[in-house]
Amino acid sequence: MTDLDARYGRHRRTTPRWLWPLVAALGVTVGIAWAAWASWTDVPVFQARVHSYEVIDAQRTQVDLEIFRDEPVALTCRVFAQAQDKVVVGEKNVEVPASSQSPVRVVSEIRTERRAVTAVLDSCEPS
Structure with a gap:
């Protein structure tokens, strides 16, 4: 333990490292799915x-x-x-x-x- 750890304490990670990449991947997937759906709707021009x-x-x-x-x-x-x-x-x-x-x-x-x-x-x- 270093002097800084003794003085201020050690920071612990509360969320797993894989959580934010998973959230980003889900957001991109939902965005692409919505764009595909919106472009294929049958609207008269x-x-x-x-x-x-x-x-x-x-x-x-x-x-x-x-x-x-x-x-x-x-x-x-x-x-x-x-x-x-x-x-x-x-x-x-x-x-x-x-x-x-x-x-x-x-x-x-x-x-x-x-x-x-x-x-x-x-x-x-x-x-």
């Missing part, structure tokens, strides 16, 4: 965006959506109109019928409670 919008008056905003899709799947897109203070002043669900044509443009009108300054696409989901 589509994209949507606001092509243009027009504030018609204080109660109406027109939005023009552009839909790109690989398969003819029907979609429901949620759009909303925002005022200058970024408050949502109107919203609408827009039904996009299934079509093999791509891209597809859909024009819809959002009723607003006060004047909007922009139209935003919130989400699109298969119907």
Whole structure:
């Protein structure tokens, strides 16, 4: 026993040496399994965006959506109109019928409670 051991005591390892490599290996395995599962899910491929919008008056905003899709799947897109203070002043669900044509443009009108300054696409989901 050295003088330092006598003065401060000897540190004992409380966990076995193999524990942290095992935890790391399990974490990597779970991560790879999740990535493989997520990449093989059967989700229809589509994209949507606001092509243009027009504030018609204080109660109406027109939005023009552009839909790109690989398969003819029907979609429901949620759009909303925002005022200058970024408050949502109107919203609408827009039904996009299934079509093999791509891209597809859909024009819809959002009723607003006060004047909007922009139209935003919130989400699109298969119907």
